[in-house]
Amino acid sequence: MDELPIGRRVAYWRGRRRLSQQVFADRLGKSKSWVDKVERGVRRLDKFSVLHEIADVLQLDVQLLLGKDPERRTDTLNCIDQVEVEEIRAALERYDSMSAYFDARPEPRRLDEMRKSVSHAWLTYQYARYGVLTRALPKLLRDAQAADAAYLGGDESRTAAHLLGQVYQIASSTLRKLGEHELAWLAADRSMAVSQRADDPLLAGVATLRVGNALVALGRARPALEVNVNIANRLAPAPGVEASPQRWSVYGMLLLQGAMAAARLGDSATVRDLFNGAEEAARQVGDDQNHYWTSFGPTNLELHRAAAAVELGEGRQAVDTHEGIGPTEFNALLPERRAHHLLDVARGCAQIGDVARAGEFLVEGDRLAPSEIRCRPIAHEVMSDVLRRTRGAPPGQIAELAEHMGVGI
Template identity: 80%
Template sequence: MDELPIGRRVAYWRGRRKLSQQVFADRLGKSKSWVDKVERGVRRLDKFSVLYEIAYILEVDVQLLLGKDPERRADALNCIDQIEVQEIRAALERYDSMSAYFDAAPYPPPLVDMRKAVNHAWLTYQYGRYGMLTRALPKLLRDAQAADAGHDGDHSREAAHLLGQVYQIASSVLRKLGECDLAWLAADRSMAVAQRADDPLLAGIATTRVCNAMVAMGRPRPALELNLTIANRLAPGGGNDTDPGRLSVYGLLLLQGAMAAARLGDSATVDDLINGAHEAALLLGSDQNHYWTSFGPTNVELHRAAAAVELGDGGRAVEVHQQRIAEPAFNTLLPERRAHHLLDLARGFAQIGDVANAGEMLLRGDRLAPSEIRCRPIAHEVMSDVLRRTRGAPPSLIAELAEHMGVGV
């Protein structure tokens, strides 16, 4: 975008942040006409104070608006920055497997090293350390692609399996951080690689990543249909076994289908799918982490609450938390799952007008996994709502968290 006028760059990043001209103007304290003139180049942006304010609202480095290489932020401990985005995009745009078709890589990374790196990346994600993960992703993607391209024979399936997992990790964290286009690209790649790995369960999990990205991009209906199609293929019973891995993948497909149905406002389908997942969880017996799904009875209830929030029924979400989720079982879940649920609860409390408890859930989530609260766009929306609806000055801990999140008090 270096050759674009500055107004076009502002329009581009405003679009990426999904802000209308009116909302953007309101946050700037300007008129919609002023924003329109800036973006069309009719009005010049010649005050650095205004430029920095625009960069702050759009959550980008001011150097990007000036058409220069961004400087790495000193405070980028938990969140992704544009350097990471650009490096991950470049890694996803590599086609090592095609190059290897003509000229195989002579020294692919050892698979034993790749297994360790992939396991570490999964744990980094499930502990909610998104900044650490996004900084490691470009190299991990390149290494996994090189391993997939360079290994053949008996090792080719394992190399493809590891690459498929890396694509899924990338898709999951990118979706959380609002980079939905890249999340979809990584998820789509994971589905293709899963077929080469010849692992139907890996393909099933890849399906959930694709569908999550589709929902985030405003495409819940095809996401629902795809989740159900693959869930039916993998359903236990008949010619399929009922081992823990299959139960976990099948159950997660149903849960993600329920979330897509909730986005559509289809409460009957939500109930059917969550009840089906509950049956699979009962067969599994306890919360486990096969195929990195964190699937089990407690996670089913977390999704029941999350779906209620998506349906706009915050009271139901709070009720599920209070009556159906046992605290000991909840506390055994990994930090990402727990913090994600607390963010859903914050949304639920906000829906019923209880901004004090909404803020408390944000604080609890931040103590568990700061990145889940400080880096996710949906958390910023909840915090903005809490601040706007709090009478008088917000509590000091809320004000401090809002400052860390970059949400104006």
């Protein structure tokens, strides 16, 4: 980004904020032609007052427009910016284990400290604090990679690999949420490779979930379905043999993610079959649990059932499924799961033409986990649809949320 002309930087960040040239111009009090000339480099931006106005509208540090390193933000409602993307990319491009093969191994962090950091990162993800997480991920990735390289071949090798595999999974899930699908796939693929060295089939199973999710996001639903079902079959508890809740949880989540991929393909028969298998796994687990950070259980299964209905274009079924979920069970789930579900139900409402209720679900999801609504591209699409189809001015809460999201009214 540093080498780009300032007009190109303005265009880039305007695109990241999902603002059309007209909406951007209106917020600046300028004409669309003025914005177009700035972005094409025809008109120079040589007044700091104008630069600061542009930065305010784009909700970023003015230093980014000047091609300089910004002051680090501290609020939790920011999404991911190119600065974070490039830092995470750089961390993913490290090959510490290969370097350690030739040279002296670096001094790593203690594994008990790493374990605490990884657990904190998981909770940060499951509470949908994506702005905090994207700023922490580059260092966490570097630390986990260094530990994996340093302990390679030693007594703690499997533990270090397990932690690195988890960090790759956290990175993959976060990047996918924020629309960085190629990087999400890379991190998930790394997780699968490392999980094999950790010698933990369940960790490898969860890594498969991340790969499948990234493939679906990339428009590759068929291979996503195949990989989820293939590994689910390998982890399926044998009939008559008692299995741990952890195994049932990972197995059940693989079936649910396979169902989501099948729904994307429009294969309702396969969706139904996979949900039948997941129901048995949920019965074995009992209440919703967070084994291997899956949040798997009967309630999460219903959330996926609603999401699959949306993918199949059956918005009414998605809404009906939501209304059948008990409030006590729903409120016991972590914020990311609940807000994600409310976004899915908003999509279902939009499918059946109930845009008013769709907007209400977006607002409710924003109260639970703002980043899940304000940072996800799919949420921006739903909000744009709500605004476009609302007659007259939208209700105040929806208009305010749209403003926060940068979606033009």
